[in-house]
Amino acid sequence: MLANAAPALTVSGMSSYDAIIVGSGHNGMICAAYLAQAGKKVAVFERRGTVGGAVCTDTTKIPGYKIDVGSSAHVMIHQTPVLADLELSKYGLEYLEMDPWAYYPLPGQPGKGIAFYRDVEKTCQSIAEISPKDAEAYRTFVDAWGKLNEGVFDAFLKPPTPWNLVSTMFGRSLKGSDHMNMVRKLMGPYGQLVLETFEHEALRTAIIWLAAQSGPPPSEAASGDFAGWHAMYHQSGMKRAKGGSGALTQALKKRIIADGGEVFEDAPVKRIITSNGRATGIELENGDRHEAKAVVAATHIKTTLDNFLADCPDLPDEIRQRSKSLRVGNGFGMIVRCAMESLPDYPGFNYDNKGVGEMHRGLQLLCPSREALDAAYGDYLAGRPPEKPIPLVMTFSSLDDTLAPAGKHVMFVWGQYHPYELRNGEHWDDIADREADKLLAAVDEYAPGTSAKVIDRYIQTPLEIERLHGMLRANVMHLEMSFDQMFCFRPMPELSSYKIPAIKGLYLTGASTHPGGGVWGASGHNTAKLMLKEQKRWSK
CATH class of the missing domain: 3.30.70 (Alpha-Beta Plaits)
Structure with a gap:
């Protein structure tokens, strides 16, 4: 199903674009929207009957109800420039504040619980009702880890080169702790960080359970910031897209079309076409082909490497072998x-x-x-x-x-x-x-x-x-969010720069890439910015 006018055809009978995006998850749509905004002729191809990937709301699963089929709470996208840059509120996107953004009812104690509000002081008041000492510890914890994670977030909005990581993550004041002690906590398990920071079991359990949503267990080494990231929720809050999680990707679809882009649904891709070390387009399951100067794979990295590039002579053998060892x-x-x-x-x-x-x-x-x-x-x-x-x-x-x-x-x-x-x-x-x-x-x-x-x-x-x-x-983060598959190791060092260097014009985005899963939009933002910076390399 085509979302707007029929594509222009080349002499060969194939439609031709500046960039084709394979997959319509929110990162792929964000990448496409930035490119279309910059005047590029863009097309998105989605295998399902509606865009959005895991950021999608369905009205058919339970008739009469709007049911999210993937993500629900939108958190860190609100600390990126994406929503403002693309002016998505003009395309029907409205967010509702969740406040408190989390609540922990105390087991066996009716009427008692811990409320986590966007306002730190209000949260501390809630904690103080069960543990005044932990309320003070929480205030210090949020301050220290908030400072560190502002730098981490800056790193998330750039390609994960070692220099970007060091200069943004550790080039800031780590208020509330000396540098080496904070590094120790980063490299330790998040369960240990919570245990040494707080005393009350209810608060410990609440923070650990929320941190566990990223995947690794509380005992995993180098996972400290899964708990430390808790501080950032007070900055961004947690929000709901009115009408369902899919309202985000529907607004992106409208933005892409408004800028002259095209969106194809019910259009599963069979393979990415390459020639002489360059991406040249895609072939659909129905045999249709579409040319492009650049292709963005906004799909699971193993789907990209093992399926879409299965017969590609330009993909190095070592990359194929590394794909087998990725930890899903x-x-x-x-x-x-x-x-x-x-x-x-x-x-x-x-x-x-x-x-x-x-x-x-x-x-x-x-x-x-x-x-x-x-x-x-x-x-x-x-x-x-x-x-x-x-x-x-x-x-x-x-x-x-x-x-x-x-x-x-x-x-x-x-x-x-x-x-x-x-x-x-x-x-x-x-x-x-x-x-x-x-x-x-x-x-x-x-x-x-x-x-x-x-x-x-x-x-x-x-x-x-x-x-x-x-x-x-069923890994909703695509790959395990362990240290050896994060930052400049995600999805593997050779592919961490949002592209496959051996194939010009072939780019990567989505949860398989830095900074990982969740409704961030950072990967889509970063891929688009890199493509626009490098457009002379793929637009010839």
């Missing part, structure tokens, strides 16, 4: 998307006349203890679903009444540490309902009766996540 991991988690009669009712808390409480606005962190998290991870390592899954609950209809019919709601329940490859003889298609029931039962332990309020549900097991999004083995 064994899945990440699963999610149950629910249409609801009403919102979860956490005992002891106050609600307005519509049943909406403060905690409903943010991520509801329902992890009973660090030991429970360790147990779930142990099951994951053993290749079986967690005996006691740990939910992270999102109820965005409390902020946005466009997501559900009047008086109804949506609830998304994410469970971490559900392995893609099961080693216990089971198959995800056979156990999807059972595991969804277990996740909802875990919510019931905090908010009794929640599962009885479910009208309908869409279950995304690890296998379903892979099928829908092409995220291999």
Whole structure:
């Protein structure tokens, strides 16, 4: 399906562009939008019937409800220049503030919890109700790690060269700690960082559970900043795109078309065409070919190397071999998307006349203890679903009444540490309902009766996540977010500069590249800026 006018044809009968973007995830769309804004003739090709990749909202999974099928909370994109540069508010994009952005109900203590607000002092007041000493420690923690991560974020908006990393990440004052001690904390496990910083188990558990959403377990070395990044949420806040997560990519689509670009949906790409060491276009599954001076692969790096370039004589053999050793991991988690009669009712808390409480606005962190998290991870390592899954609950209809019919709601329940490859003889298609029931039962332990309020549900097991999004083995970050696959090692040192050097005009973007997964837009921004800087190399 073509989103606007038919493309111009060359003498050979193939459409011709300055740049073709393969895949319409938000990074690919952002890259395309920057190029189109700069006057380049751009086309995006998407295999599914709608753009967005994992930043997509579906109205068919549960009729009458807008159901995100990938990301939900948009965080760090608000610290990039993307939204302002592309003026996406003019194309229908509106954001709603989640405040508090996260809430941790204390297990077994009705009416008590920790609220994480955008305002640091208000958050400290909430923490002080259970631990005055930790409130002071939290203030110092946010200040110190905020200073460091401002530099880290600058590094995220540039190609990850060693000089860029050193000059931006460590060229700032590390207030609240001496330099060597901060480096020690960076190189240590984030679980250890949290334990040595805070005393109260509830606060420890809340921060560790949120940090775990990036993938590596709390014990992993060189993961300290997964907890330290917590400080940045106070700067950017967490926000929801009104109308669903996919409102971001729909606005990008409108922006691309307004600037003369084209968007093809239901147009799966078969291969990227190269000739004499140069990318020259693409071939679709239906046999159609399209020429381009540059091609951007906005897909999983293994899909790019192993599928789109499978028969490419210009791809070095060593890159093919390195692709085999990339660590994709064994899945990440699963999610149950629910249409609801009403919102979860956490005992002891106050609600307005519509049943909406403060905690409903943010991520509801329902992890009973660090030991429970360790147990779930142990099951994951053993290749079986967690005996006691740990939910992270999102109820965005409390902020946005466009997501559900009047008086109804949506609830998304994410469970971490559900392995893609099961080693216990089971198959995800056979156990999807059972595991969804277990996740909802875990919510019931905090908010009794929640599962009885479910009208309908869409279950995304690890296998379903892979099928829908092409995220291999259901790793929503594409590749493990471990130190050896981050920064100038992502996806591998030879490809960390957003391009394949052996093939002129072939660029990379997306979660497989620096800085990794999540709704950032930094990769798409960086790839576009690099292409425009190098346009003389590929536009001849």
